[in-house]
Amino acid sequence: MKKFFLFIPLLSCICFSAQEKVIDTVFLFDNQQKSSEKTQSVLTLKNEDIKKNATNLSEVLRFQSSVYIKENGRGAVSSPSFRGTSAQQTAFIWNGLNINSLFLGQGDVNNLGLLDYDQIDIKSGGGSVIYGSAAIGGSIHLNNYTKYNKGFQQKLFVEYGSFQTINSQLVSSFSNENLSVKFSAGLSDSENQYKIEEKDYENFNGQYQNETISLEAAYKFSNRNQISWLTQFVDGSQNFPIFTENGNKTKYETSSARNLLSYEYNSAKIKNIFRLAYLEENFDYFADIDGPKSSGGTGKNYIIKNDVTYQVGKQFNVNLVGEFRKEEAQGFGSGIENPSRNVGSGAILFRYSPSEKLYLEGGIKKDIIENLTTPILYSFGSSYQVSNWYQLKLNISKNFRYPSFNDLYFQPGGNLDLKPETAYQGELSNNFKYKNLTLNVMPYYIYINDMIRWMPTAKGYWSPMNTNKVQSYGLETSLNYKKDWQNSGVNFKLGYAYTKSENLETKQQLSYVPFHKLFGNIDYNYRWISIFSQAMFNGFTYTSTNEDLASSLKEYLIINAGISVQPINHYTIGFRVNNLTNQIYETTRFFVMPKRNYAINISLNF
Secondary structure (H helix, E strand, O other), X not given: OHHHHOXXXXXXXXXXXXXXXXXXXXXXXXXXXXXXXXXXXXXXXXXXXXXXXXXXXXXXXXXXXOOEEEEOOOOOOEEEEOOOOOHHXXXXXXXXXXXXXXXXXXOOHHHOOHHHOOEEEEEEOOOHHHHOOXXXXXXXXXXXXXXXXXXXXXXXXXXXXXXXXXXXXXXXXXXXXXXXXXXXXXXXXXXXXOEEHXXXXXXXXXXXXXXXEEEEEEEEOOOOEEEEEEEXXXXXXXXXXXXXXXXXXXXXXXXXXXXXEEEEEEOOOEEEEXXXXXXXXXXXXXXXXXXXXXXXXXXXXXXXXXXXXXXXXXXXXXXXXXXXEEEEXXXXXXXXXXXXXXXXXXXXXXXXXXXXXXXXXXXXXXXXXXXXXOOEEEEEEEXXXXXXXXXXXXXXXXEEEOOOHHHXXXXXXXXXXXXXXXXXXXXXXXXXXXXXXXXXXXXXXXEEEOOEEEEEOOOOOEEEEEOOOEEEEEXXXXXXXXXXXXXXXXXXXXXXXXXXXXXXXXXXXXXXXXXXXXXXXXXXXXXXXXXXXXXXXXXXXXXXXXXXXXXXXXXXXXXXXXXXXXEEOOEEEEEEEEOOOOOOOEEEOOEEOOOOEEEEEEEXXX
């Protein structure tokens, strides 16, 4: 597959070009996302934002959101933390579908095909009524959209950076009034060997590679009827870094296939979206990089989902969502044989807007999961425009996560008596706006019961148990300023998060939850020149459950900067410096991140 990507620059030379037309229709695969934005905090990153941190999704989230990323070295195994919760309490949503692993119960951050998405939405707070299991601390939405009436378009992005790193993407599309077709292919590849002399650290065996191919097609039969198909294949390979050159080399390989068929009917009173999907995940672990695989697994998810909204007058609508999943798996070297389970759910949501100032919504959901007792979930949200400069939003919900196949069946240790985690959350968002300046101040609270943790047993192995009660509370703030002039413009974003997340039994902070995180991004453009800078401060962080100071991570401040120029139409050349001040830092204990490094890129749009 890798050889295919060597032809990307050649393909760009034979692509068609056409004069741009006015966009007739943009079709979003995740139809619930806009409703979520009305009562919860949603940070939207466009494709151009994503390319500022084209190395991997970890970098995007680290520098452009309040999410904490725990990464075992650059490009390696990585996990997110929203508001002091765990990676298993974060839902990854691909075009409206939950794609967390059936085995691990979480998303594989650096193996998700970063450049393949038109938009990434980062939603803080619970959302299990809409998005299902694991949407407790927050959710990360990987979205694509379909454009009509644009003719032929071709885009090529190629970046080369330090440590022999290549990031590239080719997109080729055609659309008219009724038909839209898009093909994209991406590659991320790095030898990833770097040294930190001050720590006597070298990132041996750190190579990684990620390949993505996607195809989208949509056809409008009429203004009311549309059918679409979206398929994505992602192959990833990560070597696990070792600390000595002669150490035992290991690696992890993964592949995913995601297929989604949607039919949409849209009239003045009824909007119905019917979906059929097939998701497959494969992974293999090699305890010896040159030997046969030591363990692995294949997970398959068959999904039927229907989402219908009925408009009752201009102010009120009812939304019914039904979903059925058939989950199957086959393990290798883990004691997991051939587990399967049926998962069904039904939700009803009410949305009411009696005036332009007030919006109310409420929802209730019941999941029926084979061999598990599940709670009734609910959500309530509202927004009120107090004045032209102040808006108030409230959101409360009950959310959950059900055990993964590893939690239930891994041998030794799997526990068939596990109960789902349940969580209650509330947040109050205060939005202020003055001319081009917006400020959001949002306190929140989360309580988690029956948290699933792997604990040592008297028999000498680890086993998952429903143990801790956890509370997490804090404050998230964001400040945005955007101003455009005739030949120039500036866009400034600043975010801060304070997080207190503690085990209620020990009264101690959870591991890998920093008390403070601050991030900022500023963009300035003048005619054909654009300059940007990013800064991210991460506060003191415990790496153990007993608040051990000796093993904690020190605070650090990382600054990136970049410039891009467009010498002629359709061609853009960029240069980026990462870790400008040569800071030495770790996001996971023992795995040191690179010092100052560089990347140069070129973008072609036809």
